[in-house]
Amino acid sequence: MRQKRNRQRTIFEVIGKHPGPQELEQMSLVLEANPEILDRAFEDLTRGRRPDTGRNGMTAEQVLRCAILKQARELTYDDLEFWLTDSHSLRSFCKLRQGQFPGTSTLQSNIKSLCEETWMGIHQFVISYADEEKLEQGRKIRLDSTVVESNIHGPSDSTLLWDGVRVLTRLLFAGMNLSPQPGYRFSDRRRVVKKRLFTIQNAKSKTVREAAYKDMLRYAYQVCGYGETAAIVLSEYKGGNDPFDVIRARNLAEEILKVINLLRKVMDQTERRVLKNEKVPASEKVVSLFETHTDIIVKGKRETEYGHKVFLVGGVSNLILDCLVKRGNPADSECFKELIDRQVDYYGRHPRQSTADGGFASKENLGYAKGNCVKDAVFSKKRGLSIEEMAKSNWVFRRLRNFRAGIEANISTLKRAYGLTRCNWSGWEGFKQYVWSAIVSYNLLIIARMKLAKA
Numbered sequence: 001m002r003q004k005r006n007r008q009r010t011i012f013e014v015i016g017k018h019p020g021p022q023e024l025e026q027m028s029l030v031l032e033a034n035p036e037i038l039d040r041a042f043e044d045l046t047r048g049r050r051p052d053t054g055r056n057g058m059t060a061e062q063v064l065r066c067a068i069l070k071q072a073r074e075l076t077y078d079d080l081e082f083w084l085t086d087s088h089s090l091r092s093f094c095k096l097r098q099g100q101f102p103g104t105s106t107l108q109s110n111i112k113s114l115c116e117e118t119w120m121g122i123h124q125f126v127i128s129y130a131d132e133e134k135l136e137q138g139r140k141i142r143l144d145s146t147v148v149e150s151n152i153h154g155p156s157d158s159t160l161l162w163d164g165v166r167v168l169t170r171l172l173f174a175g176m177n178l179s180p181q182p183g184y185r186f187s188d189r190r191r192v193v194k195k196r197l198f199t200i201q202n203a204k205s206k207t208v209r210e211a212a213y214k215d216m217l218r219y220a221y222q223v224c225g226y227g228e229t230a231a232i233v234l235s236e237y238k239g240g241n242d243p244f245d246v247i248r249a250r251n252l253a254e255e256i257l258k259v260i261n262l263l264r265k266v267m268d269q270t271e272r273r274v275l276k277n278e279k280v281p282a283s284e285k286v287v288s289l290f291e292t293h294t295d296i297i298v299k300g301k302r303e304t305e306y307g308h309k310v311f312l313v314g315g316v317s318n319l320i321l322d323c324l325v326k327r328g329n330p331a332d333s334e335c336f337k338e339l340i341d342r343q344v345d346y347y348g349r350h351p352r353q354s355t356a357d358g359g360f361a362s363k364e365n366l367g368y369a370k371g372n373c374v375k376d377a378v379f380s381k382k383r384g385l386s387i388e389e390m391a392k393s394n395w396v397f398r399r400l401r402n403f404r405a406g407i408e409a410n411i412s413t414l415k416r417a418y419g420l421t422r423c424n425w426s427g428w429e430g431f432k433q434y435v436w437s438a439i440v441s442y443n444l445l446i447i448a449r450m451k452l453a454k455a
Contacts, residue, residue: 030448031064119437158213161220175230192215325431336362366390418438
């Protein structure tokens with residue numbers, strides 16, 4: 001039976017004097033001050049199932065606290081399982097019962113159930129709490145963007161072809177494990193394709209490289225042909241004694257067709273780029289067969305990154321007031337208006353002052369900010385704008401420009417200590433869940449430290 005909250009703590013649960021447990025205690029008080037947070041988590045955990053039946057699993061409160069702890073300590077699920085077994089203070093924060101030791105799979109399935117909307121709702125509760133406690137009122141904000149990488153290897157045409165061949169071959173072998181075996185045959189081309197991959201990676205001449213690519217493409221076409229035949233056979237599979245074999249066969253057919261579709265796109269871009277010397281637009285490229293949502297991000301003269309652009313809004317208190325995860329590679333200036341307007345959702349008004357990186361600068365954005373009661377809207381690079389247009393004085397301009405630099409430290413902390421360098425959760429939805437869970441965990445710890453500093 002799924003429950004929402006845990007029992008009240010007893011007087012015997014004492015918090016030690018070390019800063020770590022004290023920070024956890026303050027984070028716990030913030031969560032307890034906003035019990036509505038648990039409603040959203042409970043809805044996610046009970047979606048599609050009855051909460052009043054079955055064994056007693058983790059409560060919504062425990063799941064939420066374990067998720068926050070995982071991101072706040074940048075733990076893997078294995079590490080989280082160990083520390084929840086070994087540490088009294090972490091067990092107390094997560095409100096685990098005596099004898100309750102959740103395993104890795106239990107933690108993963110429950111934490112991944114919390115959707116993006118739930119994390120955004122929790123974030124809004126946390127920001128409202130900071131406003132009520134006079135810790136952050138959102139009157140002066142700073143904007144910047146960064147890239148969070150997807151969990152993929154560096155893409156190249158040869159490695160993508162190899163990925164497609166080996167995954168498709170693995171699915172074909174999985175179909176042959178059904179009983180009785182479906183009536184299709186195929187040849188395992190993985191060894192020869194891997195040899196061509198090494199040849200391409202070590203080739204010193206264009207002729208050798210192109211010859212190896214032609215061989216890879218020929219074998220990839222063959223494997224696609226095997227897969228198309230297998231998909232037809234598996235979709236018509238009648239099964240044997242086990243009725244679930246029919247379902248497995250249908251699922252395998254769908255997976256095979258999905259991989260074939262991606263592999264054919266990779267083959268097309270390889271032919272165009274390598275053999276025909278064409279330039280393939282970024283929007284038409286496939287950079288991963290696993291994280292297909294991944295975008296190609298180019299920021300100025302920096303190295304190309306593969307992931308998604310994340311826009312962050314910071315405040316005076318170092319809290320992250322808002323986060324916007326975007327598909328594609330939008331220019332910073334395109335998102336300025338949306339970021340400014342989203343502050344109304346949190347505070348019911350636009351900020352009094354704003355400062356942003358030079359990439360956000362434009363006359364249109366400055367006019368929009370001024371038209372929405374933003375008295376000083378400063379950009380770190382002028383981009384044709386005068387100081388008089390942006391701020392009421394040179395002194396205000398310099399102060400806001402220097403204030404903007406502080407969000408670089410916030411981004412650095414998020415990347416170093418909260419795992420925002422690379423998202424290791426799968427899928428587009430998982431990517432957004434990962435980013436928002438890191439933001440919520442970061443904000444809770446900042447609030448806890450501010451409250452301890454005041455005490």
